[in-house]
Amino acid sequence: EIVMTQSPDTLSVSPGERATLSCRASQSVSSNLAWYQQKPGQAPSLLIYDASTRATGIPARFSGSGSGTEFTLTISGLQSEDFAVYYCQQYTDLWTFGQGTKVEIK
Amino acid sequence: QVQLQQSGPGLVKPSQTLSLTCAISGDSVSSNSGAWNWIRQSPSRGLEWLGRTYYRSKWYYDYADSVKSRTTINPDTSKNQFSLHLNYVTPEDTAVYYCAGGAGTIDSWGQGTLVTVSS
Numbered sequence: 001e002i003v004m005t006q007s008p009d010t011l012s013v014s015p016g017e018r019a020t021l022s023c024r025a026s027q028s029v030s031s032n033l034a035w036y037q038q039k040p041g042q043a044p045s046l047l048i049y050d051a052s053t054r055a056t057g058i059p060a061r062f063s064g065s066g067s068g069t070e071f072t073l074t075i076s077g078l079q080s081e082d083f084a085v086y087y088c089q090q091y092t093d094l095w096t097f098g099q100g101t102k103v104e105i106k
Numbered sequence: 107q108v109q110l111q112q113s114g115p116g117l118v119k120p121s122q123t124l125s126l127t128c129a130i131s132g133d134s135v136s137s138n139s140g141a142w143n144w145i146r147q148s149p150s151r152g153l154e155w156l157g158r159t160y161y162r163s164k165w166y167y168d169y170a171d172s173v174k175s176r177t178t179i180n181p182d183t184s185k186n187q188f189s190l191h192l193n194y195v196t197p198e199d200t201a202v203y204y205c206a207g208g209a210g211t212i213d214s215w216g217q218g219t220l221v222t223v224s225s
Binding site for chain 1: 152154158218
């Protein structure tokens with residue numbers, strides 16, 4: 001099983017600033033990596049797929065990068081609606097998720 | 107647009123079987139490009155993929171190692187739905203269970219069902 005590890009567990013950021021979230025895979029997943037955002041009481045929603053492609057309707061302030069085992073989600077100019085929990089998911093070998101990074105208001 | 111509607115009990119006794127159903131609209135459970143998954147989420151285990159079924163000229167089934175020995179996912183083509191059966195549940199199986207559509211990324215989600223395992 002491919003293990004996904006996210007860091008940090010919690011990120012405190014002021015509105016308008018940049019947030020950088022990391023995701024590491026225990027073995028190469030190529031670019032088969034997605035990022036999801038989850039708000040309380042809701043299912044996660046897709047932000048990024050194939051490591052760097054924004055899903056339909058996702059603002060340009062969300063960007064993804066990386067390949068192999070190291071990936072980054074960057075949120076530029078955080079807005080109030082961006083404070084949430086973010087998960088990475090690999091889909092090279094079945095599916096596994098990271099444990100999540102909570103982005104909270106500083 | 108695919109919509110998934112979950113149904114099933116919210117309370118299951120220890121050692122019994124957890125059964126949930128997911129009805130699909132806007133796609134077919136027999137689609138040659140889709141896949142139909144079950145995922146659960148709990149504070150202790152986070153997001154955990156449980157398994158999937160998909161049709162590529164025949165039916166395929168994949169399960170997570172953590173639940174493989176006690177999980178079955180079944181498609182029902184007559185009702186365009188699929189189900190989850192998790193046997194011999196314990197309190198550690200208490201979670202919000204989601205059905206989800208997608209072969210790579212998750213394209214659609216059910217509304218989630220909180221299942222509590224308790225006597």
